[in-house]
Each structure stands twice: as structure tokens, then as C-alpha cells.
Amino acid sequence: MTFDGLDHTHDPALTSWVTSANDPQTPFPIQNLPFGVFRRRGSAEPWRGGVAIGDRIVDLPAVAHHLQGSARAAAEACAAPSLNGLLALGPAAWQALRVAISEGLRTGATLAAEADRVLVEAAKAEMAVPTAIGDYTDFFASIHHARRTSRIIRGDTDVRPNFHWLPIGYHGRASSIVVSGTSVRRPRGQFVPPGANEPIFAPTQRLDFELEVAAIVGVGNALGEPVPIAQAEQHLFGLVLMNDWSARDIQAYEAMPLGPFLGKSFATTISPWIVTMAALAPFRTALAPRETGAPRPPAYLDQGDAAACAGIALALEARIGTSAMRDRGVSDATVTTTDLRSLYWSFGQMLAHHTGNGCNLRIGDLIGTGTVSGPETTSAACLLEITEGGRKPVELSAGESRVYLQDGDEVVLTGWCADGVHRAIGFGECRGRIVPPLG
Amino acid sequence: MTFDGLDHTHDPALTSWVTSANDPQTPFPIQNLPFGVFRRRGSAEPWRGGVAIGDRIVDLPAVAHHLQGSARAAAEACAAPSLNGLLALGPAAWQALRVAISEGLRTGATLAAEADRVLVEAAKAEMAVPTAIGDYTDFFASIHHARRTSRIIRGDTDVRPNFHWLPIGYHGRASSIVVSGTSVRRPRGQFVPPGANEPIFAPTQRLDFELEVAAIVGVGNALGEPVPIAQAEQHLFGLVLMNDWSARDIQAYEAMPLGPFLGKSFATTISPWIVTMAALAPFRTALAPRETGAPRPPAYLDQGDAAACAGIALALEARIGTSAMRDRGVSDATVTTTDLRSLYWSFGQMLAHHTGNGCNLRIGDLIGTGTVSGPETTSAACLLEITEGGRKPVELSAGESRVYLQDGDEVVLTGWCADGVHRAIGFGECRGRIVPPLG
Known part of the structure; x- marks a missing residue:
């Protein structure tokens, strides 16, 4: 990470194999990668952490085994109805997960072959308050x-x-x-x-x-x-x-x-x-x-x-x-x-x-x-x-x-x-x- | 329970086999039975629910297997660092537990034989905030x-x-x-x-x-x-x-x-x-x-x-x-x-x-x-x-x-x-x- 907090995840030239993320109108291009808690709407699935990418959600627990080290641990911590477990791992883990997700979603990344297993359509998901808010x-x-x-x-x-x-x-x-x-x-x-x-x-x-x-x-x-x-x-x-x-x-x-x-x-x-x-x-x-x-x-x-x-x-x-x-x-x-x-x-x-x-x-x-x-x-x-x-x-x-x-x-x-x-x-x-x- | 909320647990004549509870100066006679969360001071014991009786604490998870029905379930719910699980069982369960603890602590009750296993000296315990306080x-x-x-x-x-x-x-x-x-x-x-x-x-x-x-x-x-x-x-x-x-x-x-x-x-x-x-x-x-x-x-x-x-x-x-x-x-x-x-x-x-x-x-x-x-x-x-x-x-x-x-x-x-x-x-x-x- 450079002095001003910018790194390769911010590169404006980056594109994703999730093609909707390359739409200039999407709020969620590969440079964003915001975190939330979701499940398929109307399902009895467990609430879990995800990252928005275009019109899809990266299912973080599902993607965890494709990641390594602290990024993997961070993704595994998202198998919970709030992101508090992820947050508790600290800024270095958040950054490792951001980098790993950015790399996995880039055009040409091999994770594309797993799209059906790691992505959920945002339109078919429901969202929760993303953290347990103490105060x-x-x-x-x-x-x-x-x-x-x-x-x-x-x-x-x-x-x-x-x-x-x-x-x-x-x-x-x-x-x-x-x-x-x-x-x-x-x-x-x-x-x-x-x-x-x-x-x-x-x-x-x-x-x-x-x-x-x-x-x-x-x-x-x-x-x-x-x-x-x-x-x-x-x-x-x-x-x-x-x-x-x-x-x-x-x-x-x-x-x-x-x-x-x-x-x-x-x-x-x-x-x-x-x-x-x-x-x-x-x-x-x-x-x-x-x-x-x-x-x-x-x-x-x-x-x-x-x-x-x-x-x-x-x-x-x-x-x-x-x-x-x-x-x-x-x-x-x-x-x-x-x-x-x-x-x-x-x-x-x-x-x-x-x-x-x-x-x-x-x-x-x-x-x-x-x-x-x-x-x-x-x-x-x-x-x-x-x-x-x-x-x-x-x-x-x-x-x-x-x-x-x-x-x-x-x-x-x-x-x-x-x-x-x-x-x-x-x-x-x-x-x-x-x-x-x-x- | 009578119309005014009084029952046999309030009987002023009740005494306890925990003799300190019969001291007129104790805030915690058998008619009180307040709930808290404790562990032995300085120990690595789990925090758990207890009831104060005289200068002792009834270890609720430890006493659970001496109880029956909803009182037992209520005592088991106290094997946690807050009383929220007990509270979630509702007023009928709280009352069942109060009655069961009152009966178990009365003079002549057979629970007296288990004193060493179900009581902790209050002077040797440390206490926690008793519930997880959302707001x-x-x-x-x-x-x-x-x-x-x-x-x-x-x-x-x-x-x-x-x-x-x-x-x-x-x-x-x-x-x-x-x-x-x-x-x-x-x-x-x-x-x-x-x-x-x-x-x-x-x-x-x-x-x-x-x-x-x-x-x-x-x-x-x-x-x-x-x-x-x-x-x-x-x-x-x-x-x-x-x-x-x-x-x-x-x-x-x-x-x-x-x-x-x-x-x-x-x-x-x-x-x-x-x-x-x-x-x-x-x-x-x-x-x-x-x-x-x-x-x-x-x-x-x-x-x-x-x-x-x-x-x-x-x-x-x-x-x-x-x-x-x-x-x-x-x-x-x-x-x-x-x-x-x-x-x-x-x-x-x-x-x-x-x-x-x-x-x-x-x-x-x-x-x-x-x-x-x-x-x-x-x-x-x-x-x-x-x-x-x-x-x-x-x-x-x-x-x-x-x-x-x-x-x-x-x-x-x-x-x-x-x-x-x-x-x-x-x-x-x-x-x-x-x-x-x-x-």
C-alpha cells in the first residue's frame, strides 16, 4: 500500500470477469468491493458475509477455500450473520481479503470457472444490517x-x-x-x-x-x-x-x-x-x-x-x-x-x-x-x-x-x-x- | 401465584439451610433470590448465572440436574456469560426456577447435601454485568x-x-x-x-x-x-x-x-x-x-x-x-x-x-x-x-x-x-x- 492508501486494487484500468461490474453505471465495480450480509431471498439459508460486484454478490464463505492465509481466514469469518467476526481480525486481514477478492474477480482470473458456486444474483438476495451494532x-x-x-x-x-x-x-x-x-x-x-x-x-x-x-x-x-x-x-x-x-x-x-x-x-x-x-x-x-x-x-x-x-x-x-x-x-x-x-x-x-x-x-x-x-x-x-x-x-x-x-x-x-x-x-x-x- | 403476585416463595417464615441467609442483616434471604453472573475470582472458569443466598451463590448450571422440567431448562440456560438466555425463556420459566430454587434452599431440603457442589462463597467470586445490554x-x-x-x-x-x-x-x-x-x-x-x-x-x-x-x-x-x-x-x-x-x-x-x-x-x-x-x-x-x-x-x-x-x-x-x-x-x-x-x-x-x-x-x-x-x-x-x-x-x-x-x-x-x-x-x-x- 502506498502512502496515500492507494494500491493496485484502485487501478481504474481493472476490469472483472463479472461483466456487470464493468458497466460504467454500476456502483459496484471491481475497485469498490463493499461488504454486506445476505442470503437468497425467502430462503432458510444462513445469513453470511458477501462482497458486491456488479449485479452479483461474492459469497465469502463459499469462496474461502479458493483463498490463502489471512484472506482465507477473513473469508471464513464471514460465515456468520454479522461482519463483526471479520472486523475483529483487524485492518491487515481486511486488506488481505480485499486484495484477494480483487485478484480473484479480475478479468482472466481462474475463479471465473467457479462463478456458479461463488456468486449469488443480487436481485435474488435479501440483505441484513451488516454488523451487530452495540451502540x-x-x-x-x-x-x-x-x-x-x-x-x-x-x-x-x-x-x-x-x-x-x-x-x-x-x-x-x-x-x-x-x-x-x-x-x-x-x-x-x-x-x-x-x-x-x-x-x-x-x-x-x-x-x-x-x-x-x-x-x-x-x-x-x-x-x-x-x-x-x-x-x-x-x-x-x-x-x-x-x-x-x-x-x-x-x-x-x-x-x-x-x-x-x-x-x-x-x-x-x-x-x-x-x-x-x-x-x-x-x-x-x-x-x-x-x-x-x-x-x-x-x-x-x-x-x-x-x-x-x-x-x-x-x-x-x-x-x-x-x-x-x-x-x-x-x-x-x-x-x-x-x-x-x-x-x-x-x-x-x-x-x-x-x-x-x-x-x-x-x-x-x-x-x-x-x-x-x-x-x-x-x-x-x-x-x-x-x-x-x-x-x-x-x-x-x-x-x-x-x-x-x-x-x-x-x-x-x-x-x-x-x-x-x-x-x-x-x-x-x-x-x-x-x-x-x-x- | 395469587392475584397480588405473592406466593409461598415470599412467606416471611421461610428459612434456609444456608444459615447466612437467615441473618436478619443479609440482603439476600431466601425470599429474595436475585440473579447475577459470576465466577470464582481470578479463575478461568466460565462466567455463568447464579442466585445470591446469604453469603453464598447458587451455581445455576451446577444445580440444574437437581431440578425438573422448565426450572431445569431455565437453570441450564444460565450456563452462559449473560442471563439473556434465561430471560428469553419467559416469565413462566423464571417463576419455575424461582420456586425450584426456593424449595431447594429451604431448611430441610435434600439439596443441602450437595452444598459443596452447588454453592460458591460470594466473597470468593467476581461478578459481571448480568445481561448483554443492547440499549x-x-x-x-x-x-x-x-x-x-x-x-x-x-x-x-x-x-x-x-x-x-x-x-x-x-x-x-x-x-x-x-x-x-x-x-x-x-x-x-x-x-x-x-x-x-x-x-x-x-x-x-x-x-x-x-x-x-x-x-x-x-x-x-x-x-x-x-x-x-x-x-x-x-x-x-x-x-x-x-x-x-x-x-x-x-x-x-x-x-x-x-x-x-x-x-x-x-x-x-x-x-x-x-x-x-x-x-x-x-x-x-x-x-x-x-x-x-x-x-x-x-x-x-x-x-x-x-x-x-x-x-x-x-x-x-x-x-x-x-x-x-x-x-x-x-x-x-x-x-x-x-x-x-x-x-x-x-x-x-x-x-x-x-x-x-x-x-x-x-x-x-x-x-x-x-x-x-x-x-x-x-x-x-x-x-x-x-x-x-x-x-x-x-x-x-x-x-x-x-x-x-x-x-x-x-x-x-x-x-x-x-x-x-x-x-x-x-x-x-x-x-x-x-x-x-x-x-
Whole structure:
């Protein structure tokens, strides 16, 4: 591996004997090789680890005996319903497996003769949440999201002072994290309807999405032992897309003084494929510069020269489709286009801060960015921002608009790294449809 | 089992062939039978489930073959490093095991002949966190705590309106939950020192304890399916004592707008023995009455006639001992005496609210009450309240006082149910000592 983390697995010239992986439109070319947990849909097969390649999935336990050494051990560790066993083997094993899979899938590799035994059609598979998530933390790392929501909710012209000094975060609910494609039931909760003086307990009237990205912890730390900023990124295995569904009315009523709770905990959807930090290496970049006069982060969050590649150029999009649009055959409407590099805080800073008090992270933990809103109106990444708190409907198709989500609405998040130099890689989809509350 | 949950296992006249269980001072008489996870200290034995009886522990896997039917299956399920397998068998199995252990430990029972094989000396055992905790939630269920902290922190004369309508809660950090006896390292974090304009990153100067009680979830619910208030208690296995260590300066700086995070997540200590809801049945009582004019809870939180026994008469105490006191042989100083029945919200209400949005609870989850402060000054259950935010030191021994915890200080929580009619049962200790920050 070279200094910048690039090696032959990133070579844009590489092609695969899995021909769908050579389609310029696939998010999963041979340069990507994201990890997930799958089985054939509707089968009683065991859940197991796989790698996406074009429109196929490499069945890692099935391919293990074609591999050698630590790559083989890593593939064997994927014979489990979560990737935690693979992660526990550590970064050298992850890299050995990435290299071995890359070599096995290359055009001309002898593994092609085993295609029937080692590949599963992605269209015939179902996916699971890929790791056992001990704890899920969500940050608030976009200053654009913080600033817009401050203005819309509180009428403040700026973020609170602490925003500049530390990545604000909170503990989320791990149990209700679901994989892309899972329906999301509209939650009930307490909120004060417009004009009322007392709360009611009713289905939320302000159901929102939040376009986020989340990191999967691959290397934990012991309780009481902070992770230095220079080592923080080494604790990450990869990233997924995340939709942090939010019931704004429930959230608003409950959140003082202890923060979000039931307004969020009814469901959080993640994309099934973990795009590894290794695969993302070609797309590292600086985060957007801070404004003049913004304080320099404290030493434990100061990335020094590494700030030049602390961010990731990851173009993100959110689309919404409604029942009526599906009935009419109308495509989903894009409501947001944003980029991960617009964050104020990097994943390394989030992780160093999170462990700065000695808090222990465990393998498989999930760390979200918060809503990845950018500076432009078109890069506002939740309906609260897009519709100015419900005051400006967003048009989705002819005659149909939304302020918040209605039953039957489906939100689809996508993400792509594409710089015109390296082979573009994608995250696939993070998809969820709202279903009515229980009667 | 009778209507009120009492059966022959609660008979105050019962005695045990484990003679230490007949000592009036033991928290663990035969009427209690709390569950924990243990092994002989310093051994390589597997962690396994046990029941405390006097100064001994019943080794549940070792006793299994002396039992029959579902009690035997339940004891066999305890051959694991957590009690989750036992909990998964459900309330009927828990009760069968309680009855079988009660019968086996009674004076005259033939199991006495097996004492050497089925008992372990508690003094020679080490204990573990008893369940695999998927998610940890902490509530804010004492109006006395809410009111005092509102006054001390914000100068408000009362709680926010939402306090009366719903049990306010937030997600805590599961990874840093430790068992009684584990040292707690003073955390670093960002806070603004008195007189300064900018935060520093330094060891907390306002380290506090919070005396809490926490419930262990024994029966989960499916995502999207709220638990009705009438069934909520059936989802609980039992209770432990909990110390929700809090760095007040870190908490104050970070908590807006998303609530507590690193000010809490460095450690949370629980007592090792889960006192079951079955054992607590004789001590059920109404919560303290709400004030005139307080709103009646919404229907999904309304306990109806069951409100008469929604609380638990559990007397709680917090003591502090310092290095100097230990050196001089001085006993710990009691800084709080309070009672669980002073809560504004019951565990049943917390659980019904928690799942009201469809959030799924899982077996082994931990649900804390928040600081169990009572109405009197002497029942304030954290130093923030006791010392009026650090303004009034509390005297611990001659010449030694505290506003917040210093390195070497040890906090010990205890809890007893004792009504003068039934056999008194206790929770044992929840103990933790502060050690200096890493250099």
C-alpha cells in the first residue's frame, strides 16, 4: 500500500470477469468491493458475509477455500450473520481479503470457472444490517444543517458557540436500526398541535427524513483509553448511507432538556453495503474550509497536516417518490444534492471526541454524521430545512408537493464518489417507505 | 401465584439451610433470590448465572440436574456469560426456577447435601454485568430532581411543561456500563472554566454521582408494536441499583441542543444482582401523589386502578468514603436517603412511553429512572443538588467536605425493601471509586 492508501486494487484500468461490474453505471465495480450480509431471498439459508460486484454478490464463505492465509481466514469469518467476526481480525486481514477478492474477480482470473458456486444474483438476495451494532451515535457535524435548523426552529441567526469547539453528538437507538427496504411505520407520540395548549398522543404530522452517512467501527478501544486524533481513522472499517427518520413534532415536544428520543427511535435505515475506507482512499479531500475567525479545534481534535485529506468527496442525493407518482409511472423526484465534504467535522474528529472522555467504542458500532446539508438551498438535506419548517412545500411532480412525508412516500438516498480520474464507486441505495400507523 | 403476585416463595417464615441467609442483616434471604453472573475470582472458569443466598451463590448450571422440567431448562440456560438466555425463556420459566430454587434452599431440603457442589462463597467470586445490554435508556422520572436542577442550573422555579405529560428520557451509552467495584477514571472533556470565555479540554472538575434504579427488560417487543400500559410491567425481569456518573461541567457545555453525551458516557455502574419483579411483589405501592392541578397522564400512560401498586417501596442510600477517611478507618458518610416511590413516573409508564412510537426493546436492555431524588433536602440524590451546584459543601467527616468528587472517593449505593411485615430484602451494593485521569 502506498502512502496515500492507494494500491493496485484502485487501478481504474481493472476490469472483472463479472461483466456487470464493468458497466460504467454500476456502483459496484471491481475497485469498490463493499461488504454486506445476505442470503437468497425467502430462503432458510444462513445469513453470511458477501462482497458486491456488479449485479452479483461474492459469497465469502463459499469462496474461502479458493483463498490463502489471512484472506482465507477473513473469508471464513464471514460465515456468520454479522461482519463483526471479520472486523475483529483487524485492518491487515481486511486488506488481505480485499486484495484477494480483487485478484480473484479480475478479468482472466481462474475463479471465473467457479462463478456458479461463488456468486449469488443480487436481485435474488435479501440483505441484513451488516454488523451487530452495540451502540449507535449520531453527530450534528454539518454547520449548514445546524445553522438552518437554528434559524427555523429558534429564530437564531447562528449556531451555539459550542458548535465550533466540538462535534456535538448524542446516543441513538441501536435496536431500531433497519436495513434499506424495510418499511417504516408512522410513529405515534406526544406533540402540541398548532393552536392547542396541551399535547395530544397521535400519529406524527411532521415525519421527515435526514440524509446522513455513518461509519462502522472496525477496531474498538478499551474503556478509559481515548483514541488520539492521529489514529482515529484507523478504527473505521467503512461507511454506509443512513436515513435518520425524524418525527419533528414529537422531537420538538420531548427534546428539552435531554435531547432527541422517541422522535428518532422508531426507525433508522442504513444501506446494506459497507463501502470500506480502503475503497474510499482515492476520494479523500479536505473538508470545506472554516470561516475566517472560526476557532481552531483544541489539540485533541486538531488533525494537523492530515486535515488535507480528512474529508471524503462523496456526492449524495435524496429522492422522494409517492404512491401517486408510482401509480402514474413517474420517477422519484430529487429533493437534495449535497456532498459529504461540506461537513464541519471529520469522522476522525468525531471518533477522537467520542473517545476523549474514555468512552469505549466496540466493533460494529455505528457513528452517524447528522444531516449532511450543504451551503446551498438545494443541498439542504431534510424536509425541515427544504420546506422551511413546513412553510414552503416542495414540488415532487405535477400537482403533488410535500411539506412532510405522507403514508406511501418512499425516500431513496444514494451516494457516489466520482472524480473523473479514478473509477467511480457508489453506495447503492438506502430506501424506506412510510406505512400507516397501527389502527 | 395469587392475584397480588405473592406466593409461598415470599412467606416471611421461610428459612434456609444456608444459615447466612437467615441473618436478619443479609440482603439476600431466601425470599429474595436475585440473579447475577459470576465466577470464582481470578479463575478461568466460565462466567455463568447464579442466585445470591446469604453469603453464598447458587451455581445455576451446577444445580440444574437437581431440578425438573422448565426450572431445569431455565437453570441450564444460565450456563452462559449473560442471563439473556434465561430471560428469553419467559416469565413462566423464571417463576419455575424461582420456586425450584426456593424449595431447594429451604431448611430441610435434600439439596443441602450437595452444598459443596452447588454453592460458591460470594466473597470468593467476581461478578459481571448480568445481561448483554443492547440499549440503555435513562429517564428523568423524579420531579424533585427535575425541579431542583432546573432551579440550580437555569434559575427556573419549576419544571418544563412536558415533564407532567410524559416521562422524559434519552438514550445512554451501553458500552461503558460496568459492574459494581469497577474503578471509574476521571474523564477529560471540554468545559468553560469559571471566568473564562473559551472552553478547555481537561479532566472534569465537577464529577458527580447520581443514585438511580434501573430495570432489566426480560421480554422484548417487535419494532412498530407499542406495549400497552396494562402489559408493560410484564416485560420487566427485575431491578438493579445504578450510579449514573456525571461530569457536570462537560455535560453543561455539550448538552445543547442534543442532550447528555460525553458528560455521562465514560462510565455507568450497576449492582451485580438483579432483584426480580417477583421478589419485589410484596413491596408494591402507589407512587407519591401528584400535586393538585397536575395533568392526568394521557391514556397510553394511564395505569387506572393499577396505579395503586405502580410504585415500589425501595429505600435507597448513597454513601461516600474518601482516601483520608479510609486511612483513618472512618466509615463512609451517608449523603442521601431517598425512596423509589417518590418517582413521578412508574417503570410501567416509562416502558409504555418508550415503546409508544413503536421502538423495540430487546431482552437485556437497561432502563434507568434518572436520579431518584425525593422532596426533602436529605433525599437529594446527586451532589449537584446536595451542594446547590457546588455552592454548599457537604461535610463527610471531621474536617473533610466535598462539593464534587475527588480522586480516591468511593460512592456506595444501597437499597432495601423493608415494610416490617414481609421479610426485608436488599440489593447489595453498587460501588465505584474514582481514579485519576491518564497522565
